[in-house]
Amino acid sequence: MSPAEPTRPVTVAVLGGGTVGxxxxxxxxxSDTDLHIRMGTSLKLTKVAVRDLTxxxxxxxSFLTDDAMAVATSGADIVVELIGGIEPAKSLILAxxxxxxxxxxxxxALLASDGASLYAAAEAEGVDIFFEASVAxxxxxxxxxxxxxxxxxxxKVMGIVNGTTNYILTRMDExxxxxxxxxxxxQSLGYAExxxxxxxxxxxxxxxxxxxxxxxxxxxxxxxxxxxEGITTISQVDIRAAKTxxxxxxxxxxxxxxxxxxxxxxxxxxxxxxxxxxxxSVREAFNAIFVEAEAAGELMFYGRGAGGAxxxxxxxxxxxxxxxxxxxxxxxxxxxxxxxxxxxxxxEALTCYYVNIDVIDRPGALASIAQAFSESGVSIQxxxxxxxxxxxxxxxxxxxxxxGALQATVNRLRKLSTVKAVVGVMRVEGEAGA
Amino acid sequence: MSPAEPTRPVTVAVLGGGTVGxxxxxxxxxSDTDLHIRMGTSLKLTKVAVRDLTxxxxxxxSFLTDDAMAVATSGADIVVELIGGIEPAKSLILAxxxxxxxxxxxxxALLASDGASLYAAAEAEGVDIFFEASVAxxxxxxxxxxxxxxxxxxxKVMGIVNGTTNYILTRMDExxxxxxxxxxxxQSLGYAExxxxxxxxxxxxxxxxxxxxxxxxxxxxxxxxxxxEGITTISQVDIRAAKTxxxxxxxxxxxxxxxxxxxxxxxxxxxxxxxxxxxxSVREAFNAIFVEAEAAGELMFYGRGAGGAxxxxxxxxxxxxxxxxxxxxxxxxxxxxxxxxxxxxxxEALTCYYVNIDVIDRPGALASIAQAFSESGVSIQxxxxxxxxxxxxxxxxxxxxxxGALQATVNRLRKLSTVKAVVGVMRVEGEAGA
Numbered sequence: 001m002s003p004a005e006p007t008r009p010v011t012v013a014v015l016g017g018g019t020v021g022x023x024x025x026x027x028x029x030x031s032d033t034d035l036h037i038r039m040g041t042s043l044k045l046t047k048v049a050v051r052d053l054t055x056x057x058x059x060x061x062s063f064l065t066d067d068a069m070a071v072a073t074s075g076a077d078i079v080v081e082l083i084g085g086i087e088p089a090k091s092l093i094l095a096x097x098x099x100x101x102x103x104x105x106x107x108x109a110l111l112a113s114d115g116a117s118l119y120a121a122a123e124a125e126g127v128d129i130f131f132e133a134s135v136a137x138x139x140x141x142x143x144x145x146x147x148x149x150x151x152x153x154x155x156k157v158m159g160i161v162n163g164t165t166n167y168i169l170t171r172m173d174e175x176x177x178x179x180x181x182x183x184x185x186x187q188s189l190g191y192a193e194x195x196x197x198x199x200x201x202x203x204x205x206x207x208x209x210x211x212x213x214x215x216x217x218x219x220x221x222x223x224x225x226x227x228x229e230g231i232t233t234i235s236q237v238d239i240r241a242a243k244t245x246x247x248x249x250x251x252x253x254x255x256x257x258x259x260x261x262x263x264x265x266x267x268x269x270x271x272x273x274x275x276x277x278x279x280x281s282v283r284e285a286f287n288a289i290f291v292e293a294e295a296a297g298e299l300m301f302y303g304r305g306a307g308g309a310x311x312x313x314x315x316x317x318x319x320x321x322x323x324x325x326x327x328x329x330x331x332x333x334x335x336x337x338x339x340x341x342x343x344x345x346x347x348e349a350l351t352c353y354y355v356n357i358d359v360i361d362r363p364g365a366l367a368s369i370a371q372a373f374s375e376s377g378v379s380i381q382x383x384x385x386x387x388x389x390x391x392x393x394x395x396x397x398x399x400x401x402x403x404g405a406l407q408a409t410v411n412r413l414r415k416l417s418t419v420k421a422v423v424g425v426m427r428v429e430g431e432a433g434a
Numbered sequence: 435m436s437p438a439e440p441t442r443p444v445t446v447a448v449l450g451g452g453t454v455g456x457x458x459x460x461x462x463x464x465s466d467t468d469l470h471i472r473m474g475t476s477l478k479l480t481k482v483a484v485r486d487l488t489x490x491x492x493x494x495x496s497f498l499t500d501d502a503m504a505v506a507t508s509g510a511d512i513v514v515e516l517i518g519g520i521e522p523a524k525s526l527i528l529a530x531x532x533x534x535x536x537x538x539x540x541x542x543a544l545l546a547s548d549g550a551s552l553y554a555a556a557e558a559e560g561v562d563i564f565f566e567a568s569v570a571x572x573x574x575x576x577x578x579x580x581x582x583x584x585x586x587x588x589x590k591v592m593g594i595v596n597g598t599t600n601y602i603l604t605r606m607d608e609x610x611x612x613x614x615x616x617x618x619x620x621q622s623l624g625y626a627e628x629x630x631x632x633x634x635x636x637x638x639x640x641x642x643x644x645x646x647x648x649x650x651x652x653x654x655x656x657x658x659x660x661x662x663e664g665i666t667t668i669s670q671v672d673i674r675a676a677k678t679x680x681x682x683x684x685x686x687x688x689x690x691x692x693x694x695x696x697x698x699x700x701x702x703x704x705x706x707x708x709x710x711x712x713x714x715s716v717r718e719a720f721n722a723i724f725v726e727a728e729a730a731g732e733l734m735f736y737g738r739g740a741g742g743a744x745x746x747x748x749x750x751x752x753x754x755x756x757x758x759x760x761x762x763x764x765x766x767x768x769x770x771x772x773x774x775x776x777x778x779x780x781x782e783a784l785t786c787y788y789v790n791i792d793v794i795d796r797p798g799a800l801a802s803i804a805q806a807f808s809e810s811g812v813s814i815q816x817x818x819x820x821x822x823x824x825x826x827x828x829x830x831x832x833x834x835x836x837x838g839a840l841q842a843t844v845n846r847l848r849k850l851s852t853v854k855a856v857v858g859v860m861r862v863e864g865e866a867g868a
Contacts, residue, residue, distance in 0.1 A: 151750025316585025
């Protein structure tokens with residue numbers, strides 16, 4: 001499409017008038033010269049559906065309506081869904097697809113539970129469904145996984161995909177704050193909600209992990225397939241242990257394909273990451289996704305994972321590509337689980353453990369502990385004793401083994417007479433040659 | 435396109451049988467199940483044009499020919515150009531476009547000198563020209579700038595785009611190596627060529643800077659528009675001064691739009707970057723590009739910028755998207771300089787300077803030096819005196835000012851009777867609130 005051949009305006013309807021919806025409406029109504037020239041046309045905002053018409057908003061009242069279904073089925077070229085949650089968002093999107101509209105959504109919860117049915121509906125209708133904003137905000141990861149790496153084989157994706165928990169962990173690491181104090185600070189800054197459960201228990205990261213896994217491995221993965229541990233039990237004992245080992249603790253969403261192609265494993269848990277690893281230097285509320293691909297090698301994508309403006313930037317990028325497709329009569333890459341690896345449990349994952357053990361310091365203690373590891377087939381990489389007598393502790397880092405074998409080892413350790421307590425267990429990722 | 439509707443194979447011809455060409459041919463001939471299922475068809479390698487048929491290669495001899503023009507004009511769906519340099523690459527690409535083929539190229543030198551004519555030829559013919567591999571190897575930056583950020587406004591792009599110089603600077607910073615020793619090590623590892631001029635003088639980075647600027651600002655920028663300083667004069671004095679200031683030295687390619695929209699400035703030079711900045715932790719031969727956009731905020735893309743496999747991954751990603759467009763009868767976004775900001779000289783750039791001055795330590799020395807800054811309208815952020823008497827030196831970091839004013843200040847300093855020598859001058863980027 002050449003700038004010399006202007007075409008009809010592309011109509012855009014928005015469902016949801018919250019922070020992101022308001023920003024998207026503003027950007028669409030902006031007299032954005034670059035964009036209009038590049039598009040060879042203009043994007044025309046038609047309506048914004050909101051729940052409460054009486055609430056003051058930064059959107060011209062003439063655009064507002066509280067009839068979301070009427071907006072969804074208005075036949076706009078593009079319907080942008082920014083309501084969030086499963087219903088009514090799902091019914092509205094399906095109705096908009098049936099009306100022939102292309103969809104742009106930021107709804108991670110919906111995609112992680114019902115993505116497959118939405119993708120299939122869009123494909124059947126021949127419309128686009130784009131969702132760049134659903135994972136890692138402004139970081140253009142979805143298009144990268146769908147298109148740029150289309151000729152490569154992704155083996156692993158590891159991401160810091162929740163800004164709230166990364167902010168809390170950064171404060172705990174850099175300021176020595178307790179989890180409770182760091183959470184309170186995150187709440188006072190607006191990084192964490194009054195009820196922080198979805199963030200600190202890892203549920204938000206788990207939804208994003210499901211979407212990332214689907215994109216990376218072309219396999220249907222839902223939230224229920226994702227192993228999930230949050231950060232609520234992380235203490236300064238863990239933070240200090242991580243420092244001793246040259247690591248920082250990050251809440252990672254990890255999706256990986258088994259080397260023998262037998263399946264994929266998707267998990268979210270606190271993870272020790274060596275300070276030299278690119279993910280270790282991702283601080284505060286930033287997000288980053290580290291990708292390993294067979295030919296491309298190691299890649300990382302870094303940026304703001306949340307917030308009105310960054311999310312709106314991702315939404316608008318999708319709107320522009322969808323608009324271009326409307327004008328040229330084509331559709332984008334789409335997402336279909338055309339490979340469909342089995343989704344395996346975390347016990348199949350290969351990882352390393354750090355284990356911190358309070359021991360009774362007597363002859364043979366180390367031998368009995370070393371035997372517990374070897375009986376589970378787990379090889380020790382480093383062992384380090386701190387203190388003596390009543391206050392002796394062993395810090396062990398293992399070589400790579402299955403998570404099931406590592407978990408079995410920890411259970412075995414807990415039964416040993418030489419072990420007073422297993423005071424810390426955490427997975428380690430990102431080590432060179434581990 | 436649904437996997438249930440297989441279509442004709444898409445034919446791909448390759449110009450160039452070097453490292454990348456061999457990898458691309460191998461990946462195309464790989465029985466790549468994922469890719470073929472996702473494409474709904476297969477990619478079929480037709481011919482690989484090489485200069486010397488007698489040279490042993492890892493490509494089946496039946497594909498090889500030394501008639502590059504015959505391959506370019508063979509009417510393949512996609513012609514991949516991996517010869518490099520201006521000619522014959524340019525004539526071959528133009529001939530392939532005229533024959534109706536879509537183009538995938540990794541040729542940064544050609545795009546930085548004649549990109550505009552190639553983009554125009556492709557647009558006139560209605561074919562794709564993709565060049566993801568031309569900047570930062572496997573890092574999918576081109577598609578991100580063209581599509582994902584299409585609804586945003588980019589204000590600045592700063593990149594480590596040359597792996598050789600980043601490897602040398604990493605060795606100088608971490609091991610205290612001299613430039614000569616670090617270069618020799620890079621050469622022995624294959625990171626630097628026997629004649630390292632194009633890398634260490636910044637020419638390679640300058641070509642990439644031109645391409646980045648064109649993508650970010652939709653403005654024709656050629657290599658000649660790019661201000662360029664290499665790293666050959668960097669010494670351990672500079673490295674230590676950077677450490678004193680909490681910085682590392684990186685060779686950055688910087689493209690920025692003036693805040694008043696009066697133009698863009700594109701430059702390559704050694705730069706002090708604060709250790710907290712994401713670019714500071716990009717080590718060894720890795721590349722990374724830091725992008726600032728109005729809505730998205732700060733983004734960074736990290737990965738391997740060179741090497742056969744990473745470059746082949748980027749080429750193949752382009753081939754897959756181009757193939758899909760051939761099957762659906764559409765073309766990709768394309769690149770046209772439809773905004774065309776003026777390209778301004780570096781003297782218009784706003785930046786900070788670090789200046790290291792050997793002074794005669796007598797009363798009034800600091801006052802005279804401070805006056806030289808203020809007479810040029812440059813404000814001092816930090817000044818620090820090291821040593822006394824004959825060996826006194828002042829390290830000054832300025833606030834942000836135009837490069838022209840900063841350069842004028844340095845010239846003024848050199849004429850002061852209290853100044854023995856200006857022993858170090860370097861631009862500083864990436865400071866918060868400078």
